[in-house]
Amino acid sequence: METNLDALEEKRVDGLLLLCSEVNDDVIKLLEAERSVPIVVFDWGPESDNVDRIYDNSPYGARLATEHLISMGHTAIGCVTGPMGRRSAEERLEGFRSSMHDAGLVVREEWIVEGDYECEGGVRAMQRLNDLADRPTALFVCNDMMTLGIISEASRMGINVPGDLSLIGYDDIYIAQHAAPPLTTIHQPKDEIAAMAVDTLIDRLDSKRTKGKVIKIEPTLVERRSVRKIG
CATH class of the missing domain: 3.40.50.2300 (Response regulator)
Known part of the structure; x- marks a missing residue:
């Protein structure tokens, strides 16, 4: 992870989108301690005042x-x-x-x-x-x-x-x-979550906002044929 972040920093990126099934506190501390670019985590991430997090409810x-x-x-x-x-x-x-x-x-x-x-x-x-x-x-x-x-x-x-x-x-x-x-x-609307992550990062870059925020996306039920009605 640290090597990849170093490589991105050398390319002078303006922000980071972090997609993963779970982000542990060590990763977030690494990002916050050594990076000054805005960060948006989507899917899952731990509590952080500096990182924007987007996930389903x-x-x-x-x-x-x-x-x-x-x-x-x-x-x-x-x-x-x-x-x-x-x-x-x-x-x-x-x-x-x-x-x-x-x-x-x-x-x-x-x-x-x-x-x-x-x-x-x-x-x-x-x-x-x-x-x-x-x-x-x-x-x-x-x-x-x-x-x-x-x-x-x-x-x-x-x-x-x-x-x-x-x-x-x-x-x-x-x-x-x-x-x-x-x-x-x-x-779980992955496409919507991904689009929201990009929009949130752009907003943070444009507004110079420093405090992270949490955005929840609402899931929906899809009925197919794996549930039998009783009675």
């Missing part, structure tokens, strides 16, 4: 997902999270819990499985849930890649999606529409 997206499962008649709902310690994972789990609580539904802790945002994490989550005597009828999975892993492992186990298990993912990656079945998911 994960608690709201998680609520959309959970409330959709509830509206389809599901009450036995589990959650496969991202890696705990990441803001995205914690906020999506928070949204799931609050939606279940508001609906008067019990959150079964054994039905909450920590994943890793990769397909293999979905496979492991499905294996863990399948070992339980009592399993959920639906899962909110905190990203589409893990959802694809769950579908694959469920098929190997003879579990039909959505006949036996309904799934809703998060991100609306390109392949989600081509999964079998096509995934119901939460659309």
Whole structure:
């Protein structure tokens, strides 16, 4: 990271856009301590008064997902999270819990499985849930890649999606529409986030603003065929 930043600084760039799944505090400290150019982080980043951050409203997206499962008649709902310690994972789990609580539904802790945002994490989550005597009828999975892993492992186990298990993912990656079945998911507007990041950096350069700000983009529900209606 430091070598790349040195190279950019030598080119005399006016600003930096930082795109990553997670930015740790060490990276931000490096940027702030050694760089004078404006910085916009999009997707995720830690708190900072000097860095602009743009990301989707994960608690709201998680609520959309959970409330959709509830509206389809599901009450036995589990959650496969991202890696705990990441803001995205914690906020999506928070949204799931609050939606279940508001609906008067019990959150079964054994039905909450920590994943890793990769397909293999979905496979492991499905294996863990399948070992339980009592399993959920639906899962909110905190990203589409893990959802694809769950579908694959469920098929190997003879579990039909959505006949036996309904799934809703998060991100609306390109392949989600081509999964079998096509995934119901939460659309995270990456194009809008990227455009907003560029506009924010230009604004900061033009206005000479020094204090960072936070901009949240609202996600939306995309209904496909991975959720079965009960009743």
